[in-house]
Structure formats: C-alpha cells, structure tokens
Amino acid sequence: xxxxxxxxxxxxFLRQSSALAGMAVGSNVATGIVARAAEFQNxxxxxxxxxxxTGSRWAHRAxxxxxxxxxxxxxxxxxxxxAVCDADAQRRERAxxxxxxxxxxxxxAMADYRKIIDRKDVDVxxxxxxxxxxxxxxxxxxxxxxxxYCEKPMTLTIDEGRRMCEVCRQTGRIVQIxxxxxxxxxxxxxxxxxxxxxxxxxxxxxxxxxxxxTSPEIPAVAPPKHLDWNLWQGPTPDVKFRYAPxxxxxTKSWSRCHYxxxxxxxxxxxxxxxxxxxxxxxxxxxxxxxxxGPVLIEPISVQHPVPFENGYPxxxxxxxxxxxxxxxxxxxxxxxxxxxxxxxxxxxxxxxEGRIFFNRGRLAGKPVEEMASNPLSDxxxxxxxxxxxxxxxxxxxxxxxxxxxxPVSDVFSHHRALSTCHLAGIAARLGRKIHWDxxxxxxxxxxxxxxxxxxxSRKGFEIET
Numbered sequence: 001x002x003x004x005x006x007x008x009x010x011x012x013f014l015r016q017s018s019a020l021a022g023m024a025v026g027s028n029v030a031t032g033i034v035a036r037a038a039e040f041q042n043x044x045x046x047x048x049x050x051x052x053x054t055g056s057r058w059a060h061r062a063x064x065x066x067x068x069x070x071x072x073x074x075x076x077x078x079x080x081x082x083a084v085c086d087a088d089a090q091r092r093e094r095a096x097x098x099x100x101x102x103x104x105x106x107x108x109a110m111a112d113y114r115k116i117i118d119r120k121d122v123d124v125x126x127x128x129x130x131x132x133x134x135x136x137x138x139x140x141x142x143x144x145x146x147x148x149y150c151e152k153p154m155t156l157t158i159d160e161g162r163r164m165c166e167v168c169r170q171t172g173r174i175v176q177i178x179x180x181x182x183x184x185x186x187x188x189x190x191x192x193x194x195x196x197x198x199x200x201x202x203x204x205x206x207x208x209x210x211x212x213x214t215s216p217e218i219p220a221v222a223p224p225k226h227l228d229w230n231l232w233q234g235p236t237p238d239v240k241f242r243y244a245p246x247x248x249x250x251t252k253s254w255s256r257c258h259y260x261x262x263x264x265x266x267x268x269x270x271x272x273x274x275x276x277x278x279x280x281x282x283x284x285x286x287x288x289x290x291x292x293g294p295v296l297i298e299p300i301s302v303q304h305p306v307p308f309e310n311g312y313p314x315x316x317x318x319x320x321x322x323x324x325x326x327x328x329x330x331x332x333x334x335x336x337x338x339x340x341x342x343x344x345x346x347x348x349x350x351x352x353e354g355r356i357f358f359n360r361g362r363l364a365g366k367p368v369e370e371m372a373s374n375p376l377s378d379x380x381x382x383x384x385x386x387x388x389x390x391x392x393x394x395x396x397x398x399x400x401x402x403x404x405x406x407p408v409s410d411v412f413s414h415h416r417a418l419s420t421c422h423l424a425g426i427a428a429r430l431g432r433k434i435h436w437d438x439x440x441x442x443x444x445x446x447x448x449x450x451x452x453x454x455x456x457s458r459k460g461f462e463i464e465t
Contacts, residue, residue, distance in 0.1 A: 047123040049075055050085065052116060052125060052128070052129055054084050058071055059094070059098050082119075082121060083116050095107075111231060125137065132235055132236050132267045134153075134155055140465075142173040143465065147173050157452075157454050161414075167465075174400050183396055185381065191282070205337045206338045208279070208340055209271050209279055209345065210271055212321045215248075216254065218242040218317055219244055229241050233458070242254075263321050271321070281409075285413065292332070293438035295435060296435055296436070299325070311449075324342065325340060346360075419441070
C-alpha cells in the first residue's frame with residue numbers, strides 16, 4: 001500500500017525545488033518584493049521561525065502540486081526557519097530539504113511540537129497543521145512568549161476561538177490568521193466601496209463557498225510507518241486510520257488524513273469553515289460586524305453524505321461534512337449573511353442602491369463601473385487596511401511584529417467571523433435553526449446545540465495553560 005500521498009522521488013523533488021527557488025527569486029525581483037524585504041536582511045532583524053505542519057499549504061508548488069506558492073517559502077524572506085515539525089516523517093525530511101534549498105541551511109526537525117514550544121531560540125511559530133491542532137498549538141505558543149502565524153481556519157470550535165482571544169489579550173502576543181484575502185486589493189477595494197456608500201444601505205451578503213466532496217466506503221488499514229497516527233489525531237478521538245488510493249483530489253486518495261481531513265467533522269467544518277473562513281471573514285469585515293455576531297442561524301437546506309443523529313454522523317467510514325447547503329445568518333439590525341454552495345465562488349453584496357460581486361479574480365457590478373468617473377478618495381483603501389501601507393499578507397505580519405501592533409487579520413475579528421461559520425455548521429448538523437447571543441457568545445435555549453460550541457480533548461492532549 002502506498003500511503004505517501006503525493007510523495008515524489010527525492011532527486012526529482014530537489015531538482016524541482018531548486019528550479020522553483022530560482023523562479024521565485026526572479027519573480028520577486030520583478031514585483032519589488034525583495035526590495036520591500038530589505039530591512040529583514042540584517043540577522044538581528046530576522047525573527048527565528050519554527051514551522052509546525054509542513055504539508056501542501058506550507059510547501060504547495062515545491063511538492064509538485066499546482067496552486068499558490070506554499071507559505072513556508074514566503075517566510076524565508078523575512079525570517080530564519082530554525083525548526084520544522086510534522087507528525088509525518090516524510091514531510092519533516094522534505095521540509096528540511098526545502099529550507100536548505102531556500103535558505104542554504106537545513107533546520108532541525110522533530111515530530112512533537114512541544115519541543116519547539118520549549119525552545120528559547122524560536123520567536124515565531126507558523127502553524128499549518130490540520131484545523132483540530134490550531135488552537136492548542138497557538139495558545140501554548142503564546143503562553144511561551146512566541147508570536148504566531150496560524151493558517152485558516154483559526155479554530156475547530158467557537159470555544160477555542162474565545163480561548164485564543166483571551167490568551168492573546170493576556171499575553172500581548174502578535175497573531176496573524178492566514179486569511180490572505182484581507183491583503184488583496186480587490187477585496188480591500190470592495191470593502192472601501194461598501195463603506196463609502198456605493199451600494200447604499202447594505203441589505204445582505206451572500207458567500208458562495210462550494211460544496212464538499214463525498215467518498216466511497218474507505219477501508220480501515222494500518223497507518224504507514226512514516227506517520228505517527230496517534231500524534232496526528234492529537235486532541236480528537238482515537239479512531240482507525242482509513243485510506244484507499246484513487247484519482248481523487250490533491251492526495252490521489254480517499255482518507256481521513258493529509259488534505260482530506262477537511263471532509264470530516266472530527267477535524268474540520270467542511271467547506272463552511274474551509275472556504276467560509278475566507279469569504280465569511282471578508283463579509284463580516286465589510287459589514288463592520290467584527291465585534292458581534294448573528295442572532296439567528298437558519299439551515300434553509302442542507303445535505304450530508306451520511307445519516308446524522310443528535311448532531312453526529314452514525315457511520316465512520318466515509319466523508320461526513322455537508323456537501324450542499326444554504327444557511328442564512330441574520331444580525332440584530334436585520335442584515336442577512338447567507339452561506340451557500342451552489343453559486344459562483346465569491347461574495348455578493350446587495351444594497352439599496354446597487355450590488356457588487358467579487359472574488360479572487362474579479363470585482364464586478366455597476367458601482368464598480370462607475371468608479372471610472374467617480375473614484376474612491378485617496379487613502380480609502382489604506383483606511384480599510386487599518387491605515388497601514390498596502391502589502392502582502394506575510395509582510396503585514398512581520399511589520400506588525402516590528403511595530404508590536406496586531407496585524408490586519410487579528411484573532412479577535414477573525415474569531416467573530418469564524419463563529420458564524422461554526423454556528424452554520426452546528427445548525428446544519430442538527431437540522432434546525434438556532435438563536436445566538438453574540439454578547440454572551442452562547443446559543444440560547446438549546447442545550448444540545450450549546451454542547452457543540454466546544455469539544456472535549458482526548459486525554460493527554462488537553463490545552464496546557
């Protein structure tokens with residue numbers, strides 16, 4: 001059984017990595033990124049970074065996959081990667097090779113992130129693990145005096161988000177969430193237009209995030225020797241490892257592990273949090289709801305690939321997150337935010353005087369066309385960007401470290417946006433509307449639903465405070 005999941009030959013990997021490193025340097029010179037990072041070339045100005053989780057998000061294109069550059073390579077511009085950590089030995093080894101290609105020196109490697117937390121020579125922890133590990137690692141890193149860059153979605157539950165906010169406030173650490181759309185000019189422009197009244201009074205926002213895949217029955221098999229399955233599961237219940245080779249998705253497999261973890265409620269919220277963490281985050285920001293939340297969440301229609309009972313799947317051998325959904329969240333002022341699977345990926349805002357649609361590829365609508373003759377005022381976009389110079393998302397984080405100011409995607413605002421995604425997931429799992437008190441951050445008059453706001457951690461993997 002081959003469970004290496006997109007493993008490529010070591011020589012082929014190194015040849016690809018070297019070529020991509022050269023391409024990246026060339027493209028950075030062309031776009032001026034290298035020049036902007038000049039002040040981080042002095043060793044005294046370069047934070048020491050440890051990467052926890054070194055899969056496809058951390059090293060996307062360098063592993064032979066398509067898509068954006070992995071976030072790990074972006075960090076080399078601004079800091080020194082001194083350690084890499086992953087429960088998969090193949091990924092640890094590959095990460096060491098990558099950093100050596102990128103920076104000329106291989107970092108230390110380890111399976112257990114706690115060895116990183118204990119190190120005095122680590123300033124920043126970069127978290128690219130599956131979702132169920134995010135909060136535990138981030139909280140313990142902050143308590144150890146380290147700043148954090150955490151890939152989205154920030155948490156697996158609402159309660160984890162509350163705890164992250166409390167610890168961030170308590171410790172004063174700098175934490176950036178990897179919702180890079182907050183540093184995308186198209187999204188910033190759309191928000192500036194909304195705040196400038198270009199669509200009138202906002203009535204609704206619709207976030208289309210796509211549906212989740214289904215799987216056949218996936219057999220239980222022995223985990224590969226290079227994967228510490230117990231450690232990978234961490235805080236979640238101990239279950240059988242499941243895997244079957246196929247032509248499916250990024251990993252060319254069906255599994256409950258690398259990448260495919262997204263389609264299991266045990267480790268993720270499915271598309272509601274995977275893409276919802278992007279689009280609902282932007283919609284919440286644009287609506288200026290970053291300190292509150294909806295009061296009513298209604299699952300208009302939801303389809304799951306397996307039967308559910310009391311909010312939990314009744315079978316454990318196939319993907320279980322919602323494949324199709326239309327869920328409406330209503331705020332106290334009547335503004336509606338809908339999350340659905342079946343429209344063009346992106347965000348549609350409708351107001352009393354117009355509508356605009358935007359995603360990573362386009363910004364459209366009559367108010368956008370009118371911008372040619374009636375542009376935004378100078379500084380309007382920068383004002384959205386917390387009155388800071390426009391830059392890429394990673395640079396925004398490192399600038400925030402230098403200034404000791406929270407970055408553009410801080411834990412507090414992202415927690416509120418992601419709470420809406422989590423609430424949508426709870427409503428979807430129970431198949432009924434729920435009422436939310438955004439001040440107390442509690443579900444009202446529904447004890448069963450309230451229990452899903454948090455989850456118990458497996459013994460030995462509780463958050464250490």
